[in-house]
Amino acid sequence: MTKRFTRTLAAVALGASAAMAMTACSGPSQTHSDESAGLPSSIELVVPFAAGGGTDTWARFVAPYLEKKIEGNPKIVVENQPGGESITGTNKFVTSGSTDGSQLLVTSGSTYIPALLNRSEVKYDFTKLVPVVVNGTGGAVYVSSSTGIKQASDLAGFDKTLSYGGISATGNDLVTLLAMDVLDIDIDATFGFEGRGPARLALERGEVNLDYQTTSAFVSQVQPMIDDGKATALFSFGVPEDGEIVRDPALPDLPTLEEVYENINGEAPSGEAYDAYRAFLSAGYFYQKGIWVNEGTDPAVVDALRAAAKELSTDEEFIAKSKDALGGYPLVSGDEAQEDLTKTFDVSEAVRNYTLDLLKNSYDVTVDTK
Numbered sequence: 001m002t003k004r005f006t007r008t009l010a011a012v013a014l015g016a017s018a019a020m021a022m023t024a025c026s027g028p029s030q031t032h033s034d035e036s037a038g039l040p041s042s043i044e045l046v047v048p049f050a051a052g053g054g055t056d057t058w059a060r061f062v063a064p065y066l067e068k069k070i071e072g073n074p075k076i077v078v079e080n081q082p083g084g085e086s087i088t089g090t091n092k093f094v095t096s097g098s099t100d101g102s103q104l105l106v107t108s109g110s111t112y113i114p115a116l117l118n119r120s121e122v123k124y125d126f127t128k129l130v131p132v133v134v135n136g137t138g139g140a141v142y143v144s145s146s147t148g149i150k151q152a153s154d155l156a157g158f159d160k161t162l163s164y165g166g167i168s169a170t171g172n173d174l175v176t177l178l179a180m181d182v183l184d185i186d187i188d189a190t191f192g193f194e195g196r197g198p199a200r201l202a203l204e205r206g207e208v209n210l211d212y213q214t215t216s217a218f219v220s221q222v223q224p225m226i227d228d229g230k231a232t233a234l235f236s237f238g239v240p241e242d243g244e245i246v247r248d249p250a251l252p253d254l255p256t257l258e259e260v261y262e263n264i265n266g267e268a269p270s271g272e273a274y275d276a277y278r279a280f281l282s283a284g285y286f287y288q289k290g291i292w293v294n295e296g297t298d299p300a301v302v303d304a305l306r307a308a309a310k311e312l313s314t315d316e317e318f319i320a321k322s323k324d325a326l327g328g329y330p331l332v333s334g335d336e337a338q339e340d341l342t343k344t345f346d347v348s349e350a351v352r353n354y355t356l357d358l359l360k361n362s363y364d365v366t367v368d369t370k
Contacts, residue, residue: 038298040102042075043067045291047106048089050082053195054214055108058135058289061325065318066133069308084121085168086111091123098294101301104132105292109284110171116283116347117170117356118369126292126345130302131334133309134290134341137327138248140218140236141176144209145229152234152255156264161186162210165199169365174355175237175284176212178277179257181358182269189363197221203231215250216327235260237285245278250328272354279351282344287337302334309333 045063049055056078063076081089086108093105115122143149143162162180164187166173173191180187187210193199196213200221203211213222215236225231238245238256245256257277261269269277291309293302310333312318322328334341359365 038100038301039070039072039304040074040100041072042077043070043101044103045076045078045106046089046093046103047078047080048082048086048093048111049080049108051080055086055106055289056080058325059106061322062291062312062331065312065315066308069311069315071304071308085114085171087114087119087121091121094124094129094294096294099297101293101297101305103293104305105129105294107290107292108172109175109288110168112283112287112345113172113174113280114170116280116345116352117367118352119170120368120370122370127342128295129292130295130297131337131341132291132293132302132305133313133331133333134287134337135326135331136239136286136329137288138215138237138239138250138329139212139285140215140222140233140251140254141179141210141212142218142222142226142231142233143211144203144206144231146206147209147232149232149234151232152260153263155183155185155234155260158185161188163187163208164189164210165193165202165208166191167193167195167199169359169363170367172284172288174359175277175280176210177358177363178273178280178355179235179237180210181362182257182261182273182277183264187362191365214327215248215329216324218251237281240282240286245281272350275348276351276355276358279344279347280355282340287341287344292334306333306335310336 045059047056047059060078063078067073067076081092083089090105090107090111093103096103112126115124115126147162149155149158162185166189169177169189169191177187177189190208193202196217199208199211200213202208204225222231226233233254235257236248236251236254239248245258247254247256258269293305309331313331313333356367356369359367
């Protein structure tokens with residue numbers, strides 16, 4: 001599956017045209033369009049985020065294409081249930097007990113990470129939920145030129161504290177915090193930004209000097225800063241291939257964290273810090289967006305939904321129009337991703353405890369766990 005990830009991404013990054021489609025949706029119905037598969041004529045796509053955000057945009061882009069591939073072409077209705085860093089809506093989906101395919105859950109990395117940290121508010125378990133389709137993304141870390149860093153190798157012996165602007169220490173920002181921990185770089189972090197856009201603007205204003213952006217924003221918003229000499233790219237998060245992290249085909253000129261570490265230290269990264277980084281990187285990026293059903297959903301319904309996702313992943317029109325919404329990263333059906341996802345959400349106690357200690361000791365963030 002990971003080879004397919006990199007092959008498809010490379011093809012899309014080179015050849016896909018940029019466009020985006022949105023759709024208006026109507027209310028759900030419980031009648032069925034295909035009695036043999038138990039598929040409803042209307043499906044509620046639960047998005048546990050506010051309308052207009054990245055995950056909502058992703059869901060509304062995918063929905064009209066997916067409904068054309070599902071048997072009977074059921075209408076897909078997007079239902080936003082924001083709150084609690086996506087925990088509120090996800091908890092509601094799981095406790096509703098819906099198993100007939102009339103409700104599907106949309107997730108993002110910031111939905112997964114609270115579960116991996118075992119936060120007390122979380123009532124869901126991604127080792128039990130059933131994946132229909134997942135979609136990864138990429139990203140890159142960079143600094144302001146005011147730091148004096150002109151290339152990633154300048155991090156060798158760097159003894160200053162970098163200032164970072166984040167949304168939440170227990171969301172996707174955690175991956176960047178763990179990455180810099182692997183490189184043994186001190187960070188003074190401020191959380192509470194409303195999005196990556198405001199955090200980037202804070203760097204442009206000189207309020208912070210370390211940031212990360214997902215691939216599409218990096219290419220469109222950060223690369224011009226680099227070209228103007230106002231910022232320096234450090235590394236990308238890469239993509240998985242045969243258990244290793246390789247360069248992201250969408251950002252081929254950027255080294256991975258692993259390359260930067262080896263260049264500085266003369267050996268590949270290993271140990272607790274790197275184990276924690278890899279664990280949260282997979283959930284936060286390689287499978288960042290997803291559609292899921294509850295445990296116990298009729299296998300015929302699961303098979304029909306996954307078949308639709310698999311067909312969509314190779315649809316030429318969808319691929320050609322998906323670059324903006326999906327960042328050029330391929331959809332992967334749930335059956336293809338199942339084994340990797342099982343490993344991703346099986347985080348060891350040692351990794352979890354290391355991460356919780358890092359949050360507490362370095363960022364004064366105490367997580368209330370179960």
